[in-house]
Amino acid sequence: MNALGRQILAEIHGCDSNVLNDITSVEKIMVEAALRAGAEVREVAFHKFSPQGVSGVVVISESHLAVHTWPEHGYAAVDVFTCGDSVNPWDACNYIVEQFRAQNFTASETLRGVLVESNLSTEKAAI
Amino acid sequence: MNALGRQILAEIHGCDSNVLNDITSVEKIMVEAALRAGAEVREVAFHKFSPQGVSGVVVISESHLAVHTWPEHGYAAVDVFTCGDSVNPWDACNYIVEQFRAQNFTASETLRGVLVESNLSTEKAAI
Numbered sequence: 001m002n003a004l005g006r007q008i009l010a011e012i013h014g015c016d017s018n019v020l021n022d023i024t025s026v027e028k029i030m031v032e033a034a035l036r037a038g039a040e041v042r043e044v045a046f047h048k049f050s051p052q053g054v055s056g057v058v059v060i061s062e063s064h065l066a067v068h069t070w071p072e073h074g075y076a077a078v079d080v081f082t083c084g085d086s087v088n089p090w091d092a093c094n095y096i097v098e099q100f101r102a103q104n105f106t107a108s109e110t111l112r113g114v115l116v117e118s119n120l121s122t123e124k125a126a127i
Numbered sequence: 128m129n130a131l132g133r134q135i136l137a138e139i140h141g142c143d144s145n146v147l148n149d150i151t152s153v154e155k156i157m158v159e160a161a162l163r164a165g166a167e168v169r170e171v172a173f174h175k176f177s178p179q180g181v182s183g184v185v186v187i188s189e190s191h192l193a194v195h196t197w198p199e200h201g202y203a204a205v206d207v208f209t210c211g212d213s214v215n216p217w218d219a220c221n222y223i224v225e226q227f228r229a230q231n232f233t234a235s236e237t238l239r240g241v242l243v244e245s246n247l248s249t250e251k252a253a254i
Contacts, residue, residue, distance in 0.1 A: 004197060005204065007136070009237060045170035045186050055191065057184040059174050063195050064184060068208070070131060070240065077132065077239045079206065081195070110136060112204045113197065 004113030005063055005083040008093050012076040014103025020069035020076055023048040023056075029099040030058050030065050037092035039065075039082065062087045067096070076100055081112065131240030132190055132210040135220050139203040141230025147196035147203055150175040154183055156226040157192050161185050164219035166192075166209065189214045194223070203227055208239065 019025050027046045034041050039060040046056030052072060058065040063081035070076070078096055080089040089109070097105050146152050154173045161168050166187040173183030179199060185192040190208035197203070205223055207216040216236070224232050 004200070004202070005195070007204075009134070009239070011239065011241075042174045042182070043172035043184075045172040045184060047169045047186050049188070055169070055186050057170075057172060057186060057191060057193065059172050059182050059184060061176070063182060063204075064193055066184065066191055066193065066206075066208070068132070068190050068210075068239075073131070073240070073242060075131070075240055075242070077134075077190075077208070079193075079208075081193070081204070081206075083195075112136070112138065112195075113200070113202055114138075115200060115202070 002115050003111035004115070005081055005111070006089055007079060007081040007110045007112050008089045008107050009110070010078040010080070010093050010097070010105055010107040012078055012097055012100055012102045012105040013074060015074045015076055015100040017071040017074055019100055020054065020074070021052050021071040023054045026054045026067060026069060027056055029096060030056060030067055033092040033095045034058050034060050034065055036095050037082070037089065038087045065092060129242050130238035131242070132208055133216055134206060134208040134237045134239050135216045135234050136237070137205040137207070137220050137224070137232055137234040139205055139224055139227055139229045139232040140201060142201045142203055142227040144198040144201055146227055147181065147201070148179050148198035150181045153181045153194060153196060156223060157183060157185050157194055160219040160222045161187050161192055163222050164209070164216065165214045192219060
């Protein structure tokens with residue numbers, strides 16, 4: 001399958017609410033997850049909500065990691081999108097799950113940018 | 128279904144390569160898409176790659192929008208993740224497709240943060 005990228009959507013439950021509500025911790029964990037997966041960090045943007053919750057994104061050379069936390073539910077939504085063969089998104093995902101001290105999680109992987117014949121034909125037609 | 132958010136993953140093909148390779152245009156389109164969907168923009172982080180391609184994220188109060196472009200393939204991977212009932216992620220998605228001058232696209236919607244009984248039980252157990 002000729003895909004440009006892989007994206008993990010992780011539903012992470014039973015997390016430590018104190019971690020999920022601490023923007024410094026969440027940012028540090030997400031950046032470290034990117035680095036541990038072998039990614040190159042390009043841009044970082046995090047935001048703390050009132051009264052609680054953190055949203056943030058780490059743009060990497062190989063795509064991005066995103067997180068949204070609901071401390072009141074012990075829940076975090078995490079995306080890890082990577083391109084190329086040098087970075088394994090599951091390494092980042094597993095590190096985040098561990099650092100959030102999650103009790104359980106589910107995750108699915110989706111291929112992005114599958115260049116099937118019809119799309120390649122479209123590209124040619126667009127030239 | 129008690130879900131905290133909705134996420135669209137859009138595969139956008141046959142786009143205008145000049146638009147996809149112009150960081151200013153891509154950022155403007157993504158921010159405008161967020162605003163047109165009724166979202167509140169919090170943080171913006173975009174990066175231009177050499178020789179081509181743009182990656183970027185718009186963190187909104189209601190979650191985020193992300194884009195990665197491959198001008199050489201006329202392809203863009205777009206995510207629109209929103210929470211709450213006031214923002215419709217499809218409004219943002221459709222605007223982006225239009226502005227990228229796409230010839231075709233596919234998109235799927237995934238619910239995020241479905242607080243099923245087992246997860247709620249986990250939360251209680253974690254207290």
